Each structure stands twice: as structure tokens, then as C-alpha cells.
């Protein structure tokens with residue numbers, strides 16, 4: 001089955017009870033049993049729900065995995081991965097990553113004895129030097145948020161495999177349309193399904209996809225034992241969003257390519273970060289690892305300050321100033337004060353995340369309107 005067909009059909013079939021073509025919302029917290037333990041496979045809705053099961057079957061197929069386990073948010077999914085570790089274990093994580101992931105590692109799990117080392121995973125020597133006997137997890141985000149750097153998934157997972165270290169790839173920015181990390185050796189794929197998978201900025205959800213039964217069993221256990229599950233209405237909306245995932249991502253990529261070129265040529269704009277640009281340091285890796293370059297573009301101003309950025313942020317019409325990404329509508333964001341505010345400024349600057357950096361999530365509108373919108377906003381700079 002090809003990808004577009006998977007979005008619409010994989011793991012799904014008309015409802016056995018009624019023939020409903022769309023998976024119904026099973027809005028129930030519990031299920032009748034004929035006698036204790038004799039039931040139709042569903043006991044209590046934290047443990048199983050048919051709408052959620054349908055979504056999990058579909059998600060597993062999108063990532064070429066065997067199991068998908070969904071959570072109430074991307075960070076709840078991440079928390080489940082962290083709970084696979086023991087006090088004393090260490091993580092190596094890419095040093096340019098979503099601020100909330102950084103915050104969870106440093107401010108939550110470190111208190112329970114799990115230390116994270118942030119390393120530029122583009123530098124394999126540095127990665128090798130950081131690995132020790134306590135390293136149990138390598139956390140990869142690629143492309144990274146917001147600098148759009150790439151990590152070579154095959155290289156890093158191969159190193160991890162030799163040393164018996166588990167790998168998790170946050171695939172939120174690429175979506176399963178552009179990149180399937182399980183095929184490249186990863187043990188776990190994480191999605192903030194809130195973003196491209198849902199695609200309509202109306203659901204917060206997380207998902208993990210794995211192939212190994214042993215890891216899946218532990219994650220299903222945590223899903224039930226900790227209880228951070230998504231509700232059936234959200235699972236329905238997610239299934240509905242996924243039906244157009246391939247179309248939306250294709251259009252976002254096309255629009256983003258044009259916007260990146262427009263920004264490069266703009267006299268007021270400084271650096272433009274987009275893996276599709278020929279001068280992006282990992283353009284060749286992007287061509288090899290991803291099917292297209294994604295819908296996220298970041299850019300900066302020469303000698304820019306927060307005030308410079310704010311002149312643009314406050315003056316767009318179609319690009320809404322908001323956190324999040326991956327929806328049909330275009331968003332504009334200021335990582336230093338929004339998504340990445342929880343990372344200390346010195347660490348932000350180390351990866352190039354300045355106070356004037358702007359991040360765009362390019363939606364599926366007509367690109368000429370989006371470019372005209374930016375042009376108008378740049379007049380103020």
C-alpha cells in the first residue's frame with residue numbers, strides 16, 4: 001500500500017457494529033461484561049478504546065512500525081520514553097531541540113537521577129566521546145526546532161546499536177510523509193501529533209511508534225499505568241486529519257520552498273535556515289534522508305534584535321503569531337520568547353537561536369498571498 005492510501009485506509013475498516021465508514025467516537029469510559037472477565041476485548045477506557053485502537057493501527061502503518069501507542073500530548077509520549085530508564089542512566093540528546101523536550105529532561109527527569117548531555121549530534125566524534133556505560137538513550141530530533149539542522153539517523157542509530165543504546169527520533173517536523181526513522185534503525189519514533197498529523201490546530205496529542213514487541217509492551221503498560229491517554233473525540237479528529245496528511249505536507253513543502261527562496265533574495269533578511277536550500281550545511285543529507293524538505297523555515301536579520309523581529313511578528317495578516325506548527329494555516333513565531341524560552345539564553349545563542357530569529361510554519365494557503373503578507377510586514381523593518 002502506498003503512503004497516500006495508507007493515510008486513508010491503513011488499519012481501518014467500516015465499523016463492524018453498524019457499517020459506519022468513518023471510525024465512530026466510542027465515547028464511553030467502560031464496557032459491559034457478560035460475567036467477570038468475559039467481554040469483547042474492552043474493559044475500561046483508560047486501557048482500551050476502539051477509536052484509539054483504530055488510530056494506533058493507522059499510525060503504526062504510517063511509520064512502517066508494528067505498534068503505535070498514543071498519549072494526551074507529545075510531551076506525555078516523551079515522558080513514557082523517559083520512564084523506560086532507571087535512576088543513574090544517562091541520555092545523550094541533540095543540543096538543538098524543542099524547548100519543552102529540553103525542559104522535561106532537565107527540570108523533571110534529572111530530579112529522578114536521569115542526566116541528559118546535550119551534544120551536537122552532527123559531530124560524530126563528540127557523540128562517541130560522550131557515550132559511557134550509563135548511556136541508555138540517544139534522543140534525536142531532526143530537522144531540529146527551530147534551527148532546522150539535520151541529524152544523520154542511520155549513522156547515529158548504527159553507533160547506538162553497537163553499544164546496545166536505545167534511540168528515539170522526534171519526527172514531528174518531518175512527519176511520516178517525509179521521513180520514517182524506524183526504516184533507518186531507530187527503536188522509537190515520537191510525534192507531537194498536535195502538529196502535522198492532526199494538521200488543523202484543534203487537537204493536542206502524542207504518539208510513539210515502535211517495532212520491537214518488548215518496548216511496545218513496556219509502553220502500553222505505561223500508557224495504562226500512568227494514564228496520560230487521548231480521549232476518543234481527539235482520536236477521531238486525529239484520524240480525520242491524517243486522511244489529508246500527504247496532501248497537506250506536499251503543499252506545505254512546495255510553499256516553504258518558494259518562501260525560503262524569497263527570503264534568501266530579500267535585502268532586509270540575513271540568514272535563512274531551510275534544508276531545501278543548496279547552501280544549507282546538510283542539504284545533501286536532507287536529500288538522502290527526507291522525501292522533501294518540510295514546511296518549516298527560520299530566518300534572522302543582520303544585527304537584529306527582538307525589536308527588529310517584533311516589527312515583522314506584529315504586522316503579518318495571514319501568518320498568525322502563535323506557538324505550534326504543522327496546521328493548514330501559516331503561523332509565525334519568535335522561538336526565543338515563545339517555544340524556546342525555557343532554554344537559557346547562553347545555550348540558545350550557542351546554536352544560533354538569537355533574539356531576532358523568526359520561525360515560520362508554512363501552511364497550505366496560496367503562496368503568493370503568503371509572500372505578499374511577508375513583504376508588507378518587512379516594510380516596517
Ligand code: PLP
Pocket residue numbers: 073074075076098100101141145170172173191192193194204205206324
Ligand atoms: N516535539 C517537537 C519537535 C515539538 O515541536 C513539540 C511541541 O511543539 C513537542 C515535541 C511537544 O508536543 P506537544 O506540544 O504535543 O506536547
